[in-house]
Amino acid sequence: MTRNTDDKVLMVRYRQGEVVAFESLYARHKGPLYRYFLRQGFGTESSAELMQEVWMKIIRAKDRYEPTAKFTTYLYQLAHNCLVDQYRRSAHKLAQKMDDADIDVAQLPATTANPEADALRNESTQQFRAALANLPDEQREAFILKQEAELSLADVAYVTGVSTETAKSRLRYAFSKLRQQLAENESSS
Amino acid sequence: MTDQRHDKEFEAFLAGESELDERYAELGREEPSSELDAQILAEARNAAKVHRLKFGPRGGWLKPVALAATVILSLSLVMNIVVDTPVRVEQIVTESTQEPARLDAEQTVSRRQQQKIRLFEQRSMSEVEEITVTARKQKDNEPRSQDGIMMDVPKSVSASAPEAMAQTTDLDAALLIVSEYVAAAVSGRVEADAMARRFMLKEEHAQAAAPGLAAADRATAASDYLQSEDNPEQLLRNIERLNISGASTEAGALLDEFLLRYPDHPVSVKIHRQDY
Numbered sequence: 390m391t392r393n394t395d396d397k398v399l400m401v402r403y404r405q406g407e408v409v410a411f412e413s414l415y416a417r418h419k420g421p422l423y424r425y426f427l428r429q430g431f432g433t434e435s436s437a438e439l440m441q442e443v444w445m446k447i448i449r450a451k452d453r454y455e456p457t458a459k460f461t462t463y464l465y466q467l468a469h470n471c472l473v474d475q476y477r478r479s480a481h482k483l484a485q486k487m488d489d490a491d492i493d494v495a496q497l498p499a500t501t502a503n504p505e506a507d508a509l510r511n512e513s514t515q516q517f518r519a520a521l522a523n524l525p526d527e528q529r530e531a532f533i534l535k536q537e538a539e540l541s542l543a544d545v546a547y548v549t550g551v552s553t554e555t556a557k558s559r560l561r562y563a564f565s566k567l568r569q570q571l572a573e574n575e576s577s578s
Numbered sequence: 579m580t581d582q583r584h585d586k587e588f589e590a591f592l593a594g595e596s597e598l599d600e601r602y603a604e605l606g607r608e609e610p611s612s613e614l615d616a617q618i619l620a621e622a623r624n625a626a627k628v629h630r631l632k633f634g635p636r637g638g639w640l641k642p643v644a645l646a647a648t649v650i651l652s653l654s655l656v657m658n659i660v661v662d663t664p665v666r667v668e669q670i671v672t673e674s675t676q677e678p679a680r681l682d683a684e685q686t687v688s689r690r691q692q693q694k695i696r697l698f699e700q701r702s703m704s705e706v707e708e709i710t711v712t713a714r715k716q717k718d719n720e721p722r723s724q725d726g727i728m729m730d731v732p733k734s735v736s737a738s739a740p741e742a743m744a745q746t747t748d749l750d751a752a753l754l755i756v757s758e759y760v761a762a763a764v765s766g767r768v769e770a771d772a773m774a775r776r777f778m779l780k781e782e783h784a785q786a787a788a789p790g791l792a793a794a795d796r797a798t799a800a801s802d803y804l805q806s807e808d809n810p811e812q813l814l815r816n817i818e819r820l821n822i823s824g825a826s827t828e829a830g831a832l833l834d835e836f837l838l839r840y841p842d843h844p845v846s847v848k849i850h851r852q853d854y
Contacts, residue, residue: 403622419615419618423610435611445618448625449625538598565584571598
């Protein structure tokens, strides 16, 4: 299974019973999908549950899968639906701040030999994380889809069920707010 | 100026080349736990196993065979429809053009059938009366046993009754037979003319031994009748002969039979049942 094998081909092979194809597919997308939920403001446990729910849907619906669209848009469309359902179930607000306890320190980038620089970078990261959490739900989702799933504007619009213009507008607002927040943080520090 | 700069930065962001992309990357690349990975992959393997059982080497023939069967059935159905359609249209056109003629024919047949039934009913009623009287006479003359059971009928008496009644020694049974005849004829369940013919033959046999007409003439007439069933002219001659010999009842019965069978055949005034 080469790295360049198309996701759709892998999914079709898995539909035909080839488990190795699914393993490749899972390895490619498990991280971004997990972080898609994690960055929305859910803790590690909730993010893991939501990610599992999405993969279970893919596994159960494999026989009905038709390679018409990109697999990534199919995957994140399911993820978007799970996200919306989760909001409805728990009345969770996207603006809710991420719990610091949920941040996996082991997953953070490796520290350098310079403690001052590390402390500065950690602070900057926390500020960016906070700024991201403060974004409105739709703007944050559009931003994360673009960053994690590397979706185009059209795909972001397709996944979230809005027009391309609306998706672009959401991304522009998210970009402006994050940049403004970072500028304020830099000036204050 | 500021807007233009902002737009450029946004374009760079969309292209993944902005400062924000770098800052986002600093957030880290968290991954799900290995336990979760194992759980999801196990589910995927189980689902694939089920798939192999359903569509694998053993079950793999099901889908193509089902598909082939569906295609063959559909094709045969379509072919039948295509082949049948012109014939059906042709039939409809033919039927619609022949419809008035067919209706006329049906009406004619229906009229003839009604005429036959009416004639047979009239005749049957008179026969019922005749048979009843005969049977009553038999009953009066018949010696009875002590327990009321009828004894054997003398040959001279039974020979004077129609053949259907010959073996009947009970008045109620005789009435039952006759009423069944009438009911069957009225309801149209029995072919009227066939019944009439059978009845006629029986009567002729019985009448052959009756006084008032030479037995040989009656036997000849009955025999002729049997031989000339499909010859209307011969039937008419028989009727005329019977009429001349004085057996007007038999001649009338034969004429009824004749009219039932050949309602459109011309009958001379001489033969016509003005004397019956």
